[in-house]
Amino acid sequence: MTVHNLYIFDRNGNCLYYNEWNRKKQAGISKEEEYKLMYGMLFSIRSFVSKMSPLDMKDGFLSFQTSKYRLHYYETPTGLKFVMNTDLSVSNARETLQHIYSNLYVEYIVKNPVCVLGNTLDSELFSSRLDAFIRALPYYSPRAA
Amino acid sequence: MRIIQQEEKMTVHNLYIFDRNGNCLYYNEWNRKKQAGISKEEEYKLMYGMLFSIRSFVSKMSPLDMKDGFLSFQTSKYRLHYYETPTGLKFVMNTDLSVSNARETLQHIYSNLYVEYIVKNPVCVLGNTLDSELFSSRLDAFIRALPYYSPRAA
Numbered sequence: 659m660t661v662h663n664l665y666i667f668d669r670n671g672n673c674l675y676y677n678e679w680n681r682k683k684q685a686g687i688s689k690e691e692e693y694k695l696m697y698g699m700l701f702s703i704r705s706f707v708s709k710m711s712p713l714d715m716k717d718g719f720l721s722f723q724t725s726k727y728r729l730h731y732y733e734t735p736t737g738l739k740f741v742m743n744t745d746l747s748v749s750n751a752r753e754t755l756q757h758i759y760s761n762l763y764v765e766y767i768v769k770n771p772v773c774v775l776g777n778t779l780d781s782e783l784f785s786s787r788l789d790a791f792i793r794a795l796p797y798y799s800p801r802a803a
Numbered sequence: 804m805r806i807i808q809q810e811e812k813m814t815v816h817n818l819y820i821f822d823r824n825g826n827c828l829y830y831n832e833w834n835r836k837k838q839a840g841i842s843k844e845e846e847y848k849l850m851y852g853m854l855f856s857i858r859s860f861v862s863k864m865s866p867l868d869m870k871d872g873f874l875s876f877q878t879s880k881y882r883l884h885y886y887e888t889p890t891g892l893k894f895v896m897n898t899d900l901s902v903s904n905a906r907e908t909l910q911h912i913y914s915n916l917y918v919e920y921i922v923k924n925p926v927c928v929l930g931n932t933l934d935s936e937l938f939s940s941r942l943d944a945f946i947r948a949l950p951y952y953s954p955r956a957a
Contacts, residue, residue, distance in 0.1 A: 680866070682866060699857075702856065703857060706849065707878050709840070710839055710849070710853075710883075710897075711837060712832070712836060712897050716880060718878055719876065720876075720878055720879060722861070723875055724869060729864075743864075
């Protein structure tokens with residue numbers, strides 16, 4: 659049971675934050691390319707998912723899964739996007755991502771007069787609190803397949 | 804014990820079958836409340852193209868070595884299930900959220916319906932749209948008989 663990595667994007671597609679806890683395979687492209695690919699692909703997936711929906715949609719795309727991992731997506735009303743990859747035992751990470759937004763991002767970034775919104779998040783307090791939070795999750799375990 | 808109420812949304816919305824070249828061999832819908840706003844041909848191409856991109860993206864960005872690859876995605880209202888056979892035949896089914904794993908269903912559709920009524924049918928040319936009435940009616944009966952299918956769904 660583990661969290662692999664986490665991306666935070668702003669509404670313009672800039673990657674504000676990235677960290678990994680348990681990643682065994684790199685993408686084979688530079689980090690900048692990887693962020694653009696992640697954002698661009700999620701943008702396309704969300705657009706596709708609502709177009710092809712057999713029903714009227716409320717929230718839209720939430721997550722996808724493969725045979726080995728699940729990607730969770732959460733977007734705030736201000737366009738801030740949280741993307742987290744976990745293993746398959748985590749079925750719903752929405753509350754986790756909401757917590758990261760309300761209790762970590764808002765507390766340590768938004769309310770920080772030194773942090774300029776729109777830049778990469780370089781608050782050490784945010785990083786360490788986020789890291790501690792992830793490691794304290796019931797479904798996090800450092801040694802995972 | 805959980806009693807299923809009549810209003811519970813358990814249903815199959817629609818099903819696409821693509822061959823390995825991207826041609827849509829079969830499409831049917833059982834419970835679709837919203838159309839895509841584009842022609843059926845465009846819809847098939849969008850569905851195939853997007854799934855192709857999703858699968859490529861998913862394996863590239865994978866934090867682990869992958870075995871099978873992309874299986875499904877979910878939104879707040881429906882879930883799309885994907886199953887590909889070793890010969891490149893692709894099954895895509897949209898259901899409501901109560902269906903967490905449709906892999907066995909799609910495997911059954913492949914082995915017991917597609918293989919039986921299309922592949923083993925000397926009249927059916929593989930690669931063309933599936934126009935076997937027997938296949939359609941058996942598939943329709945199978946979908947309607949699924950434990951998670953209910954005709955009146957939100």
